Amino acid sequence: MQSESEFLAAYDPRAYPAVAVTVDVVALTIRDGRLCVLLVERGEQPLAGRRALPGGFVRKEETLDQAAMRELGEETGLRPGEGELTRVHLEQLRSYGDPHRDPRMRVFTVAYLAFAPSLPDPRAGSDAAAASWVPVDEARDLAFDHDAILADGLERARAKLEYTPLATAFAGTEFTISELRQIYAAVWGEELHAGNFHRKVLSVPGFVESTGETTARGGERGGPRAKLYRAGDARLLHPALLRPTREEGVR
Structure with missing residues (x-):
């Protein structure tokens, strides 16, 4: 039987298709009596200028939960484990893996749902041009498959209540x-x-x-x-x- 070290020595990544894993966050809060979702304006290609849910690639040695909380923190200006983020309810929503959901490569995303009692005015993270809280009934025509992810997140939130x-x-x-x-x-x-x-x-x-x-x-x-x-x-x-x-x- 081939040992792990022998396998790694012979491993050629070019023999396997390029895939990646991202997280996307449906972050919901209530502002002025309206249910709002956190959206960013994409600052980079693909789909630069389009609104999207906050998210990004999972980093090496980072768990999915840690990646989701980091992405949420980047757009709100808060560090995980401090301030209002300590009161955020975060749970996995579902995974999405349509082969054509991202033009760059095969990208699987794990979506998260976040409930927050109050979060500050957002600020754009490293890969976003802008960020804002948007009433959910005005959040449409989002990048990638984020319209479907948002719809699933809203239904989960409504059922949870x-x-x-x-x-x-x-x-x-x-x-x-x-x-x-x-x-x-x-x-x-x-x-x-x-x-x-x-x-x-x-x-x-x-x-x-x-x-x-x-x-x-x-x-x-x-x-x-x-x-x-x-x-x-x-x-x-x-x-x-x-x-x-x-x-x-x-x-």
Whole structure:
């Protein structure tokens, strides 16, 4: 049997097709009540000048998670492990490998979904001419297959809010039920009945817990001071908070 050292000595990379691995990040946050995605303007070929999701090639000795967080940090001006990036929820979305998705070579990308409660105005990284937060309904005609990646990321985010408490990843450490409802409305793109939403949230064990404090912000139409809540210890929501259109479909 050929040893590893013998194989490496005889290995000729020219005998294998050139392939590469990248990461792309669907980074979502809420600004001025609208769900926004982080986009960059490509500063280099191919597709220079086109808007795209932040991403890039995975470096040697770098894990996929590390590459995704580095790319996100480069566009926000924050270093991984510090500041607002410490509160980012990051998860793998899926992989994409269409043979023609990149004109340079065969490129497989692993897409990530990031939820962030607040991130600063972005600044362009080394391979981007500009970067900005763009409302998701205005993010279209992106480079490569990023329209499809963004659509998959949005659907994952919307589904996550139905069955998990990750809506709190868009909120501060303390929030009102009204502020939580505004997050759901922004991500789902649907207005929600205030009373029904309040009742449903408090009926889910472990979703939120009261801080015992109140605040003047978030009150409904000048009413009494609103109660403040924090994220509870639930990992799944039971019963789930279904989107209104999905609720109608299961009746």
